[in-house]
Amino acid sequence: MDRILVVDDESSMRLGLTEVLERAGFAVTAVDSGAAALDALAARRHALVLSDMRMPGMTGGQLLAAVRARHPSVPMVMMTAYGTVEDAVSAMKSGAREFLTKPFSPQEVLHVVRALLAEGAGHTSGSPDEPAAPPSAESPGNVAAARPIVSRSAAMTRVLQVAEAVSGSRSAVLIAGESGTGKELLARYIHEVGPRRQQQFVAVNCAALPRELLESELFGHERGAFTGAIGRKLGKFELAHRGTILLDEISEMEPVLQAKLLRVLQEHEVDRLGGSRPVQIDARVIATTNRNLRDMVAAGTFRRDLYYRLHVVPLTLPPLRSRSEEIDALVDHFVARFAAGRDLALDAEARARLRGYGWPGNVRELEHVVERALLLSNGPLIRASDLQLDEEPVPATPAEVAMSLAGRTVHEVERQLIFETLERTNNNRSHAARMLGISVRTLRNKLAEYRACGTMQASLS
Ligand SMILES: Nc1ncnc2c1ncn2[C@@H]1O[C@H](COP(=O)(O)OP(=O)(O)OP(=O)(O)O)[C@@H](O)[C@H]1O
Ligand SMILES: [Mg+2]
Structure with a gap:
C-alpha cells in the first residue's frame, strides 16, 4: 500500500x-x-x-x-x-x-x-x-517542434515564463487577450513544450456551433442518443485523453454546458450523450477568451465556480499596440516566413509606419499586412506605399515627435495627442481610448476637463 x-x-x-x-x-x-x-x-x-x-x-x-x-x-x-x-x-x-x-x-x-x-x-x-523542456529543445522526431513565439517585451517574456513553468502541470489555463494577440499559438506552445506533446492537441471553438452540436462534439454520443445520432461518436475530450483540449472562446459556452464542463474539471470524467457510465478523462484544459470573464461572472452570464476553476493559471496576452517594441521582430519573422527564399526587406519609412500604427487586429493583422506587402512589391525593397493599412499612419517618426515635444507641457501634449487621436478615429471614443491605452471613462473625464478649461479661459478673456 x-x-x-x-x-x-x-x-x-x-x-x-x-x-x-x-x-x-x-x-x-x-x-x-x-x-x-x-x-x-x-x-x-x-x-x-x-x-x-x-x-x-x-x-x-x-x-x-x-x-x-x-x-x-x-x-x-x-x-x-x-x-x-x-x-x-x-x-x-x-x-x-x-x-x-x-x-x-x-x-x-x-x-x-x-x-x-x-x-x-x-x-x-x-x-x-526532468523539468519541462525549453522551447527550442530537441523534440522527438515524430512531433513538430514548438512554433516560435516572437517576444521582445517584458510582458510577453513573463507570459512565456509562466507558460513554460506550468506546461508540466495538469491544471487548467485561461488565456485572455484581444483577437489576434496569439492565444491559440500560446495554447499550442504550452502543449508542445510540456510532457503531453506526444499526445493529441484538440481544438474546439465554442462559438462556432449551436449548443446541441457543441455538446456532442465535446462529450461524444452513443448510437441513437438523439435523432440523427447514427453511429457512436467519441467526444473531443476523449480524443484529447492524456493530451490537451483547447476550448476557444469559452465565454460563448451556454450555461448548461458550462455546468458539464465544470464536472469534467472537477471529476475528470465525461458522460457521453446516451451513455450509461462515465468515461475517465485526463485531458489538460486550456481555455481562451477575448471577453472579460470577470465582468460576465458579475453579470451572471458566466458561472463563477467555473471561472475559478479555469482561472487557476491566468495568462493575459497584451494587445500589440502596448508592446510596439516587438513590431520589428515580428515583421522580420513574417518576412522570413512569406519571402519564401526571395531576398526582401522593408525600408526605414515602411518600418516606421508599421511601428506607429495602432494594430486593432493585433499580430494577425500585422501578419496579413506583411504578407500582402510582399505579394504587391516588385523589387527587393518594400516601401511604405506597398503597405495597406486601414487608417492613416502617424506622420512623424518617434525622434521627430520627441524633438517637437520638448519645451511643451505634459498637459498640452496630452491634450493634442487626445484630439489628434479622436480625429484619426472619426471621433470614435472607444477606439481612440484603446489606441491611447486609457479607459473610455478616463477619456471622457479628460474631455470634460478640457471643456471646463476652455470655458474658463473664454470667460477670463
Ligand atoms: N508572438 C507571436 N510570434 C509569432 N507569431 C504570432 C505571435 N502572436 C501571434 N502570432 C500569429 O498571429 C496569428 C494570430 O494568432 P492566434 O490565432 O493565436 O490569435 P488569437 O488570439 O487566437 O486570435 P482570435 O481571438 O481571433 O482567435 C497566427 O498566425 C499566429 O501564428
Ligand atoms: Mg484564436
Missing part, C-alpha cells in the same frame, strides 16, 4: 486530506511542519508528498528543495492558495510535479495523486523528474 505524506500547518486540511486518501486506500502520515516532514521521510518510505506552500517556519518551497535533494525520486505536489500564480510557478520551477490550488475537491487530489503514482510506476529512468 502506498504511503502518502501530508504536510500542512492547518489541522483541518490534515484531517480532510487524511480522510480522503485513506478512504481511497492509501496509508497516510500527516505532519504540521517542514521539519517534521523531513523526519518522517527519513524514518520510512513515502510514495508521494503533498505539502502546503505557506507554513510558518520552513516554507513549502524550502521543504521542496530539501526533499528534491535528499529524496529525489519522491514526487511532490504543492498546495497553493487561489490567485497566487507566483507560488504555483515557483513550485513547478523548483521541481514540484504538480500543484493544487485551494480549494480543491477530493476527486482532484485523488486524480493527481493516482496519476503521479502511475507515472512513477511506469518509468524506469528519471525522466518524469
Whole structure:
C-alpha cells in the first residue's frame, strides 16, 4: 500500500486530506511542519508528498528543495492558495510535479495523486523528474517542434515564463487577450513544450456551433442518443485523453454546458450523450477568451465556480499596440516566413509606419499586412506605399515627435495627442481610448476637463 505524506500547518486540511486518501486506500502520515516532514521521510518510505506552500517556519518551497535533494525520486505536489500564480510557478520551477490550488475537491487530489503514482510506476529512468523542456529543445522526431513565439517585451517574456513553468502541470489555463494577440499559438506552445506533446492537441471553438452540436462534439454520443445520432461518436475530450483540449472562446459556452464542463474539471470524467457510465478523462484544459470573464461572472452570464476553476493559471496576452517594441521582430519573422527564399526587406519609412500604427487586429493583422506587402512589391525593397493599412499612419517618426515635444507641457501634449487621436478615429471614443491605452471613462473625464478649461479661459478673456 502506498504511503502518502501530508504536510500542512492547518489541522483541518490534515484531517480532510487524511480522510480522503485513506478512504481511497492509501496509508497516510500527516505532519504540521517542514521539519517534521523531513523526519518522517527519513524514518520510512513515502510514495508521494503533498505539502502546503505557506507554513510558518520552513516554507513549502524550502521543504521542496530539501526533499528534491535528499529524496529525489519522491514526487511532490504543492498546495497553493487561489490567485497566487507566483507560488504555483515557483513550485513547478523548483521541481514540484504538480500543484493544487485551494480549494480543491477530493476527486482532484485523488486524480493527481493516482496519476503521479502511475507515472512513477511506469518509468524506469528519471525522466518524469526532468523539468519541462525549453522551447527550442530537441523534440522527438515524430512531433513538430514548438512554433516560435516572437517576444521582445517584458510582458510577453513573463507570459512565456509562466507558460513554460506550468506546461508540466495538469491544471487548467485561461488565456485572455484581444483577437489576434496569439492565444491559440500560446495554447499550442504550452502543449508542445510540456510532457503531453506526444499526445493529441484538440481544438474546439465554442462559438462556432449551436449548443446541441457543441455538446456532442465535446462529450461524444452513443448510437441513437438523439435523432440523427447514427453511429457512436467519441467526444473531443476523449480524443484529447492524456493530451490537451483547447476550448476557444469559452465565454460563448451556454450555461448548461458550462455546468458539464465544470464536472469534467472537477471529476475528470465525461458522460457521453446516451451513455450509461462515465468515461475517465485526463485531458489538460486550456481555455481562451477575448471577453472579460470577470465582468460576465458579475453579470451572471458566466458561472463563477467555473471561472475559478479555469482561472487557476491566468495568462493575459497584451494587445500589440502596448508592446510596439516587438513590431520589428515580428515583421522580420513574417518576412522570413512569406519571402519564401526571395531576398526582401522593408525600408526605414515602411518600418516606421508599421511601428506607429495602432494594430486593432493585433499580430494577425500585422501578419496579413506583411504578407500582402510582399505579394504587391516588385523589387527587393518594400516601401511604405506597398503597405495597406486601414487608417492613416502617424506622420512623424518617434525622434521627430520627441524633438517637437520638448519645451511643451505634459498637459498640452496630452491634450493634442487626445484630439489628434479622436480625429484619426472619426471621433470614435472607444477606439481612440484603446489606441491611447486609457479607459473610455478616463477619456471622457479628460474631455470634460478640457471643456471646463476652455470655458474658463473664454470667460477670463
Ligand atoms: N508572438 C507571436 N510570434 C509569432 N507569431 C504570432 C505571435 N502572436 C501571434 N502570432 C500569429 O498571429 C496569428 C494570430 O494568432 P492566434 O490565432 O493565436 O490569435 P488569437 O488570439 O487566437 O486570435 P482570435 O481571438 O481571433 O482567435 C497566427 O498566425 C499566429 O501564428
Ligand atoms: Mg484564436
